[in-house]
Amino acid sequence: MAVLVIAEHEHGTLKGATLNTVTAASQCGGDVHVLIAGSNASGAAQAAAQIAGVAKVLHADDARLAEQLAEDVAAQVLAIAGNYSHILFPATAHGKNVSPRVAAKLDVAQISDVTKVISADTFERPIYAGNAIATVQSADKVKVITVRTTGFDAAASGGSAAVESVAAVAGNGKSSFVGREVTKSDRPELTAAKIIVSGGRAMGSSEKFNEVLTPLADKLGAALGASRAAVDAGYAPNDWQVGQTGKIVAPQLYVACGISGAIQHLAGMKDSKVIVAINKDPEAPIFSVADYGLEADLFAAVPELIKAL
Amino acid sequence: MKVLVAVKRVVDYNVKVRVKSDGTGVDIANVKMSMNPFDEIAVEEAVRLKEKGAVTEVIAVSCGVTQCQETLRTAMAIGADRAILVETPADLELQPLAVAKLLKALVDKEQPGLVILGKQAIDDDCNQTGQMLAALADLPQATFASKVEFVDGSVNVTREVDGGLETLKLSTPAVVTTDLRLNEPRYVTLPNIMKAKKKPLEVIKPADLGVDVTPRLKTLKVNEPPKRGAGVKVPDVATLVAKLKNEAKVI
Numbered sequence: 001m002a003v004l005v006i007a008e009h010e011h012g013t014l015k016g017a018t019l020n021t022v023t024a025a026s027q028c029g030g031d032v033h034v035l036i037a038g039s040n041a042s043g044a045a046q047a048a049a050q051i052a053g054v055a056k057v058l059h060a061d062d063a064r065l066a067e068q069l070a071e072d073v074a075a076q077v078l079a080i081a082g083n084y085s086h087i088l089f090p091a092t093a094h095g096k097n098v099s100p101r102v103a104a105k106l107d108v109a110q111i112s113d114v115t116k117v118i119s120a121d122t123f124e125r126p127i128y129a130g131n132a133i134a135t136v137q138s139a140d141k142v143k144v145i146t147v148r149t150t151g152f153d154a155a156a157s158g159g160s161a162a163v164e165s166v167a168a169v170a171g172n173g174k175s176s177f178v179g180r181e182v183t184k185s186d187r188p189e190l191t192a193a194k195i196i197v198s199g200g201r202a203m204g205s206s207e208k209f210n211e212v213l214t215p216l217a218d219k220l221g222a223a224l225g226a227s228r229a230a231v232d233a234g235y236a237p238n239d240w241q242v243g244q245t246g247k248i249v250a251p252q253l254y255v256a257c258g259i260s261g262a263i264q265h266l267a268g269m270k271d272s273k274v275i276v277a278i279n280k281d282p283e284a285p286i287f288s289v290a291d292y293g294l295e296a297d298l299f300a301a302v303p304e305l306i307k308a309l
Numbered sequence: 310m311k312v313l314v315a316v317k318r319v320v321d322y323n324v325k326v327r328v329k330s331d332g333t334g335v336d337i338a339n340v341k342m343s344m345n346p347f348d349e350i351a352v353e354e355a356v357r358l359k360e361k362g363a364v365t366e367v368i369a370v371s372c373g374v375t376q377c378q379e380t381l382r383t384a385m386a387i388g389a390d391r392a393i394l395v396e397t398p399a400d401l402e403l404q405p406l407a408v409a410k411l412l413k414a415l416v417d418k419e420q421p422g423l424v425i426l427g428k429q430a431i432d433d434d435c436n437q438t439g440q441m442l443a444a445l446a447d448l449p450q451a452t453f454a455s456k457v458e459f460v461d462g463s464v465n466v467t468r469e470v471d472g473g474l475e476t477l478k479l480s481t482p483a484v485v486t487t488d489l490r491l492n493e494p495r496y497v498t499l500p501n502i503m504k505a506k507k508k509p510l511e512v513i514k515p516a517d518l519g520v521d522v523t524p525r526l527k528t529l530k531v532n533e534p535p536k537r538g539a540g541v542k543v544p545d546v547a548t549l550v551a552k553l554k555n556e557a558k559v560i
Contacts, residue, residue, distance in 0.1 A: 069477070070440065070450055093470045097452050100405070100440035109406050109525035112435045122529065127433050128326045132335050135529040174483075175449035178465060178476040191471075195559070220560065228489065238455065238469045238490060245347075245429060245489065247471075253559040263325060264431075270537055274557045276549065291540035291557065294549050304546040309560065 001085035002031040002055070006077060006098070008090050009036060012043030016192045017090035019154035022051050024147040026155070027117035028086045031055035034161075037076040037168075039066035049161040057161050062168030068094060071171030074101035079169045081106060084142065085120070091146035091248075092191075099146050108140035113248075115151030129244040129267035149191060150250035150271050183237050190240065193223035195253045198242055198269070201229035202258025202279070202298060209235040212302050213257060219309050225249065225269075227259045243268035257298045261286030278302065310422035310481070311366045312355040314389065315412055316348040318373055318380040319432040332530040344380045347427025349387070350487040353494040354457060355425050356388030363459045364422070366390050370415055372408050374399050378510060385505035386497040392510040397522060405433075407515075407522035409441035414518035416446050421482060423464060428453050428486040439486035449479040453488040 003025045008015040018034070025032045033056045034048040045059040060076050077098070081087060087102060089095030091113045103110035115133070116124035122137045123145070190196065197217040203209040209230065217224050226236035228243050242249055244267040254272035259265060261277070261284055269275070270289050277290035278298045287293040294301055320326055321341040329336050344352075355367040369384035371377040372395040381392035395411045397403055416424060429436035443450035451466035455474065458465045467476045469488045479485075515522045543549045553560045 070443075070452070074444065093453060096436050097440065097450075100437035101444035101450070103437070104406060104409055104441035104444040107406075109404060110435070110437050110441075111526065112437060126534065127531070128320070128335060129431065129434065130534055131326050132328045133532045133534050135532070137527045137529055138525065139527070140525055172447055172449065174480045175451070176478045178478050180473065180475045182473040232489065237473070238488075239472055244431070244434065253553070253557075264322070274553070274559050275540075276553070287542070288539045289537050292549055292552055293540065293542045294546065295542060296546075301546055305550065308546050308550045 002033050002083060003028045003086040003088065004080070004084040005032060005034045006073070006087065006089045006095065007034050007036050007044060007048055008092055008094055009038060009041055009044035012041055014044045014047040016154060016189070017092050017149045018048065019051060020149035020152040021088050021090045021147045022053060022155040023152040024114065024117055024145070025086065025088045026053045028143070029120045030085060033058060033084070035060070035077065035080065037065050037073050038068065039063050045163050049163050050157050050159050052156045052158040054159050054161045057163045058166045059163055060166045060168045064170055065168060067177035069171060069175055069177065070097045070101055071175055073098045074105065075169050075171045077102050078105055080166060081142065086143045086145060088145045088147055091148050095146050099144060103144035106142050106144065108142050108144055109138060110144045110146065111136060111138060112146050113148045114145050115148050129264050130270065131263070148248055150248055183239055187217065188221070188223045190223045190225055190242070190247050191249055193251050195220045195222035195255070196225045196249055196251045197222045197255045197257065198225035198227065198259060199230055199236065199257050200227040200259030201233060203230055203235050206235045212299060215306050216255070216302055219306050222255070227262070227265050256286050256290070257302060259286055260284045261289065310364045311368060311419060312358060312364045313416065313419060313421040313424045314348070314351050314355045314367060314369050314384065315424070315426045315438065316352060316369055316371050316380050316384050317345040317427070317430045318342050318371065318377045319345045319430055322346055322431055328531055328533045332532060334528070334531050342376070344383050345427050345430045347429060347487050349494045350489070350491050351425040351427050352384045352387045352389060353492050354487060357492065358457070359388065368393065368419060368421070370395070370412065372403055372411050373397055381510055382505050383497065385508045386501045387495060391508055394510065394512045395515060395518065396512050397515060401522065402524045402528070403522060404524045404526060405435050405437035406441055406525060407520065408438050409445055410520045411515060411518055411522070412438070412442045413445040414520055416442070416482070423481060424484045426484070426486050428488055439484050443484040448482055448484050450484045451477050451479055452486040454485050455488050455490045457485055457491070
């Protein structure tokens, strides 16, 4: 049987998380199919067809799918679910929203945030904010999975799969889209960035956060992230939050400025390749995971760092 | 209108759990247990809706061991009017699909206009139950809520999504799951803790609801994550830059 990946896409382009999910899918066995459910998303369908290892792209195009409401996307997945042994979503805000609906309707367990595929029915996933790794086995007929994208490499390009249209189906019509406030940014997306500059409560205000960290992020071509404390205090927007319940990131370089390193923050960034911590508290737990720790006042050290780069 | 709020008893968020040496799970004997933080936000939101006059009754529900009664008492100390415990044996691992089925049966029985749950529990980190309940009960859902508002018989929910915020309009009954910034739960006061002791708490079994709670996933083992060792402290910015360039080669 084949394996289905539910693509994440926006404005006709495929989002990076889809590529990591394809890699996880290819380890489950069977041909990999990708579903693009959306409106005017043929650009994303074409892009999915070019992912190496994808055998077929299914494209459902309908205006009702434009806003990607959970009820509608889940109904679309369920319409074709019968053909698959595994259904995989990226563990993003969108994937997490839709996936459990699909699992519940199929009367199967969902395996959340999979970081490793051991065999077709056995997977590893972090629990307790990554303080333990559970190996779980599913006896269900279909495995519904969300994939922690940092656990898998992005699939390469070079495929040439056929794109097949599938009939669009409607959801229950009980929810509707009202509006969206998009945080505008020219920076790389947090979960896809090679370098992340992240700030904590010690930044003190949103003005200071921007004034001190933005030039460093500019210099490094980095994405900006924040600790939960900084987001809660209103220093940074909510979608910058890195941690157990925010974004899980694993960049090449993570620069933590004025972040103490609470368990739930470490859960979101400890898989980064290189971690730099700048903090004036020598006892800050962040130093226990940092490759390079600089015990200093960040308001002096960060400007100095910008100059030295 | 009634609101149903689901709460889970979990290891307190300040506790760093230890993996058992035999790899069968994490050691939760004698550690502090509390209400899942996202569920506390859910209870607070339901109580605020009641204080605003938008709802008439707040019912807290928990599924799990006898000690979940304490969690339900906390919910009632925050302001829930009554509570239901669906009690399960201590040796049963209750998984999200089973909890969603139990909640679905209670939704059928109680007919709430709104169900509020935490977006995820901080023990198994699943982030499934609310969405599963919505699917099983064929209700609209709004997950990761940062704002909940009743407007002309519908509920408008602002959600925290990748890239910003999104607002949805749901017909009621509906399912909402909470994100961190929905509200800041109040501190429970002693008089309210005393009052909560007198509020009704009903205990039932999964069989009373006709739900099979057999786990679907088998945990084969639980391991410590690979340790990330501490690196070095650098004396100044110049050394840091040199290390990043020459040793780590990341800039």
